[in-house]
Amino acid sequence: MDTPTNISASTSTIVILDFGSQYTQLIARRIREFNVFSVVLPCTTPLDQIKALAPMGLVLSGGPNSVYDPDAPAADPALLKMDVPILGICYGLQFIVHHLGGKVESAAQREYGHASVEVIRETKLFAGLPGTLDVWMSHGDHAVALPPGFERTAETANAVAGIADEDRRIWAVQFHPEVAHTRQGMELLRNFALDICGCEANWTPEHFIQTTIERVKAQVGTGHAICGLSGGVDSSVAAVLVARAIGDRLTCIFVNNGVLRKDEFAKVHATMREQLGLNVVAVDAADRFLTKLAGVTDPETKRKVIGGEFISVFDDEAKKIFEAEKSAGEEIAWLVQGTLYPDVIESSSVKGPSQTIKSHHNVGGLPADMKLKLIEPLRDLFKDEVRRIGRDLGMPDEIIERQPFPGPGLAVRILGEVTAERVAILQEADAIVVEEIKAAGLYRKVWQSFAVLLPVKSVGVMGDQRTYANTCAIRAVESEDGMTADWAPLPYEVLRKISSRIVSEVRGINRVVYDITSKPPGTIEWE
Structure with a gap:
């Protein structure tokens, strides 16, 4: 226990x-x-x-x-x-x-x-x-x-x-x-x-921050750690917490896994270094991940492939960092992750006989022979709690208010095989969804809003010519914690504009549909 x-x-x-x-x-x-x-x-x-x-x-x-x-x-x-x-x-x-x-x-x-x-x-x-x-x-x-x-x-x-x-x-x-x-x-x-029960209301974010920093100091000692940084609020808050504990003995590694959102690799790298002052190593491993994902269509396999390759990349980068610090006799022994409890409870029965829903890349997808020991300071928290912690740490709203993005990235929003071509199509469609949701002032009002590329083609007409192209689903949900969610009733005008822009601007998509499934019975992500 x-x-x-x-x-x-x-x-x-x-x-x-x-x-x-x-x-x-x-x-x-x-x-x-x-x-x-x-x-x-x-x-x-x-x-x-x-x-x-x-x-x-x-x-x-x-x-x-x-x-x-x-x-x-x-x-x-x-x-x-x-x-x-x-x-x-x-x-x-x-x-x-x-x-x-x-x-x-x-x-x-x-x-x-x-x-x-x-x-x-x-x-x-x-x-x-x-x-x-x-x-x-x-x-x-x-x-x-x-x-x-x-x-x-x-x-x-x-x-x-x-x-x-x-x-x-x-x-x-x-x-x-x-x-x-x-x-x-x-x-x-x-x-x-x-x-x-007569409990006293004396457990606060400040208390959590203090005890977490003390715990991480005791865990790591004089050692070094690397952090799997995604740019989302979870990994960012985890990185800042651990950096407060061990300072420059934390190196953050941001990996381009080939299934990030449009322009995200460059934007996140700059934000983490300039706004949070973190020591970030950017690794472009897109080809490496897409090669591993070739021919994979099963959602669970996708997650495990991505989780395994993440750890492999981390191991490789840790060796490089260790070689640079070898003269000091230090060793990179710890991996920091922004795992939250919804990831854990849907992945494995770690605290009771809970039913497994799906494996998350940073929980159920981790390989059994992983060399690095884990630090997961947010493992028992929910998204809204993490955001409160981030605010108390003085982090900018641009990071704290980012909508959740799955660890396996667009791979679990591309139903069927993940290829460079299909990733590029979804990146363009997803960017339009985000732009229009923000333009309508809805970005902070919905829990998540994104595009999904379906393995379905349909007949359409564009420029008086027959088309036979992909179908894109739009997903937007309202939630407090990610454990339950209702589909968001987006204004028709917003949906119309998103649909019109996607079919006009994204080559390869000629049909847009809207997902009106709540959680339960569905999950927020399609895979």
């Missing part, structure tokens, strides 16, 4: 046990918005290790299993007897019911998506909330009999939606208060963290 490092004696802590929900870390993120420190642990964490953190509250997350299945996560039911307030969410409610003498069964009608919940009993958890709640449900099982001492506190037309035993200080809800779709979710979690 990773030992939490951001806890001090004066910091209130809430422990979240992960039973496998895709939203588990969102609970931690929401609680941190109240300036209360929270840490996610596997639900299988031994009880003595949980107690060692002296938590002021315990949250049991959702999960994909059924509590009555033989392969249900093997969490210790004794945790329900800890002398701290407990909040169960979705599977967490069912775990409480199942292990305290109630009964859970498969529901005849599964509840998924938006639902209306009626609060039928006032409790501390629902204090100040309206009598009808607009919530997000995602469950196939439901409680049919409550344990002794528990009362039903909320319900939908189909299922128990809330229970409580306030004498034992245990509350639970069947819905997900942590997702943005539950409108009163923040108020509910605030009631739990601040009022029920």
Whole structure:
């Protein structure tokens, strides 16, 4: 188990046990918005290790299993007897019911998506909330009999939606208060963290910066590190944090992997050196990456190919840097990455039995024999938290407000084989999308906006002549954290202008479509 490092004696802590929900870390993120420190642990964490953190509250997350299945996560039911307030969410409610003498069964009608919940009993958890709640449900099982001492506190037309035993200080809800779709979710979690648990709001970005710098100093010692710099907010904030810790013993490496956006290689290199004062080595490895990607169409393989080649490039550059400093007897032993928690939770089950959605190049794509040790100072943070950290570090808005860009770059926005020709087509189309979104004053209002090149050709007419060319999809989403997202209702005039410019200016595209899929059920990126 990773030992939490951001806890001090004066910091209130809430422990979240992960039973496998895709939203588990969102609970931690929401609680941190109240300036209360929270840490996610596997639900299988031994009880003595949980107690060692002296938590002021315990949250049991959702999960994909059924509590009555033989392969249900093997969490210790004794945790329900800890002398701290407990909040169960979705599977967490069912775990409480199942292990305290109630009964859970498969529901005849599964509840998924938006639902209306009626609060039928006032409790501390629902204090100040309206009598009808607009919530997000995602469950196939439901409680049919409550344990002794528990009362039903909320319900939908189909299922128990809330229970409580306030004498034992245990509350639970069947819905997900942590997702943005539950409108009163923040108020509910605030009631739990601040009022029920009595936590102090003393965990701040300044605290995170201080403890992270101290931790990196201890990790690296007198050694040297290299940073995989992409130019996005994540890697940039990670680089600045580590530079604050070890100074000029950090060398940032910015790699042209052949699937960057238009003119990005030159622009990012200049920005990192001139505005952030970082020591940056620019490596043009476009041909090297595109050669490796030749003939590859499977999304997972693309990610792993790019991840493996990134590390290979880093190893090569580290050797060069090491040779230059060999006389000092130092060694490049560390690789800094701007990995965020959405990357981690979608790539592998690192903190619980979470379902793998896709591998990210800097998580699931890393080779097993990688020579460099990792420093990932932002690994447990979400995008909005990283931006707050960047502002406290005094970084310019130009960098902090950049929309997220996937580590594998345009490779996961080119469905099918990635070739130099297809990259060039998408670069032009994507540049138009960004230009028009900015011109309309929408760049900071949407989470991401970009173009996708589809492996689909269609018939068109241009200049009175028949064409048979590629289809381009436009994707724009609204989100708070990247874990859930709604498609953005861009103004028709903006879409019209984007479409008109792409088919007129980009050779090889004669049709533009707009993606109106939310996450879930889709993901933000197409691959």
